[in-house]
Amino acid sequence: MQRLVFFLLIAAAGLAAVAAEDRVAPDRLPLQPRIDTAEENSVLTLEPGRYAGPVVIDKPLFLDGGGKAIIDGGGEGTVITIDGDGVTVRGLTVVNSGESHNDLDAGIRVAGNFNVVKDNVIEECLFGVDLQQADANIVRRNRISSKSDAGLGVKGDAVRLWYSRDNRIEDNVITKSRDFVVWYSADNRITGNTISDGRYGIHFMYAKFNLIEGNVLDRNSVGIFLMYSDDVVVRGNRIFQALGATGVGVGLKETSNVEITDNEILYNATGIYLDLSPFEPDTTNRIYRNRIAFNESGILMLSDWVGNIVKDNIFSGNIRQVSVSTFASAARNEWEGNFWDDYEGFDRDRDGIGDAAYQPMVYADRIWMDVPKASFFKGTPILSVIDFLERLAPFSEPLVMLADKAPRTRPDFAPATESEAAAEPAAKRLDPFGLGGD
Numbered sequence: 222m223q224r225l226v227f228f229l230l231i232a233a234a235g236l237a238a239v240a241a242e243d244r245v246a247p248d249r250l251p252l253q254p255r256i257d258t259a260e261e262n263s264v265l266t267l268e269p270g271r272y273a274g275p276v277v278i279d280k281p282l283f284l285d286g287g288g289k290a291i292i293d294g295g296g297e298g299t300v301i302t303i304d305g306d307g308v309t310v311r312g313l314t315v316v317n318s319g320e321s322h323n324d325l326d327a328g329i330r331v332a333g334n335f336n337v338v339k340d341n342v343i344e345e346c347l348f349g350v351d352l353q354q355a356d357a358n359i360v361r362r363n364r365i366s367s368k369s370d371a372g373l374g375v376k377g378d379a380v381r382l383w384y385s386r387d388n389r390i391e392d393n394v395i396t397k398s399r400d401f402v403v404w405y406s407a408d409n410r411i412t413g414n415t416i417s418d419g420r421y422g423i424h425f426m427y428a429k430f431n432l433i434e435g436n437v438l439d440r441n442s443v444g445i446f447l448m449y450s451d452d453v454v455v456r457g458n459r460i461f462q463a464l465g466a467t468g469v470g471v472g473l474k475e476t477s478n479v480e481i482t483d484n485e486i487l488y489n490a491t492g493i494y495l496d497l498s499p500f501e502p503d504t505t506n507r508i509y510r511n512r513i514a515f516n517e518s519g520i521l522m523l524s525d526w527v528g529n530i531v532k533d534n535i536f537s538g539n540i541r542q543v544s545v546s547t548f549a550s551a552a553r554n555e556w557e558g559n560f561w562d563d564y565e566g567f568d569r570d571r572d573g574i575g576d577a578a579y580q581p582m583v584y585a586d587r588i589w590m591d592v593p594k595a596s597f598f599k600g601t602p603i604l605s606v607i608d609f610l611e612r613l614a615p616f617s618e619p620l621v622m623l624a625d626k627a628p629r630t631r632p633d634f635a636p637a638t639e640s641e642a643a644a645e646p647a648a649k650r651l652d653p654f655g656l657g658g659d
């Protein structure tokens with residue numbers, strides 16, 4: 222009987238080994254010997270097929286997969302490690318890294334300088350491209366996703382920059398990974414990427430002098446969040462559908478001297494979130510020419526803070542244009558020349574600037590902020606009725622949220638031309654509703 226049990230155990234172990242070999246593709250072709258024997262600065266072109274990883278490239282080399290070569294890590298460690306300078310990895314499908322967060326198992330790790338990672342597909346890898354103390358590299362036109370069977374919180378980061386400078390991360394398509402992180406890294410350019418279905422679209426920590434331009438961030442829990450990261454430019458991005466209780470299009474925490482310009486920030490729980498920003502004395506954050514629309518709060522501030530200049534933006538379709546988490550005003554910041562779709566003033570001289578300041582008052586429409594459970598009724602008729610009654614006969618002094626002394630009356634910011642103004646009778650221009658009077 223004992224002998225029978227022993228043989229059954231041996232058979233089961235053999236079947237498990239076969240199953241494991243099936244998972245990691247036993248027909249993988251050897252690759253590391255070819256890398257080792259390749260001459261420096263040569264081109265190693267791979268024939269179509271599946272090759273065995275992990276591999277390490279520690280000399281200048283052009284590894285070209287031609288779009289048909291697959292590097293399979295077999296579920297162990299990082300699939301490709303670039304441990305040198307002057308390496309190009311192109312046209313590969315990189316799959317099956319290990320699953321260790323402690324070891325940062327990745328599709329491609331870059332630990333050198335002046336390397337290029339382009340036109341690859343990286344999938345079923347815990348982390349995508351991991352740059353560690355790596356400078357002046359290019360990561361371009363890759364398609365990156367994480368482990369498909371892992372929950373969002375335990376996936377790895379699609380791109381990770383750690384103490385890395387002067388890198389260009391551009392034109393990549395990133396989906397269903399955890400975060401894109403830039404930590405302790407300066408002077409990087411993150412441009413033209415499409416990032417969707419993740420947690421943090423792009424997350425900065427102690428990372429200064431970076432450019433984020435022309436990216437599309439869709440359906441992430443948070444679009445772009447800057448923490449303790451000064452002198453960053455956020456320009457020309459499209460950030461939308463950051464929903465959920467903590468959904469934020471662009472967020473700043475204790476961050477100074479930032480430019481947020483020419484972005485579309487749409488359909489988020491919060492468009493722009495400001496937490497003690499700017500933080501450094503005598504600095505500002507400039508929020509110019511953005512379209513901030515269809516958010517629950519266009520701009521939400523944690524507290525009554527100073528130093529933000531909000532100019533020439535379009536605010537439309539937001540439930541609340543500007544809010545403060547505490548019962549406080551945002552008026553100590555500078556508001557100038559914005560278009561507000563709820564502005565109720567006139568523009569008699571047709572110059573595109575309202576005749577009176579935009580000064581929204583806060584009445585009962587902030588109940589949902591003071592009493593979080595009341596947010597269930599946000600946008601409903603009952604809360605609208607309460608707010609109407611409070612405005613009709615306020616029982617307390619309302620709060621002036623902000624003052625824009627030169628609000629735009631058209632979202633395109635263009636004043637009426639002389640011919641357009643002349644084509645309209647003067648009496649109508651001065652009395653647009655036909656009310657008469659002196």
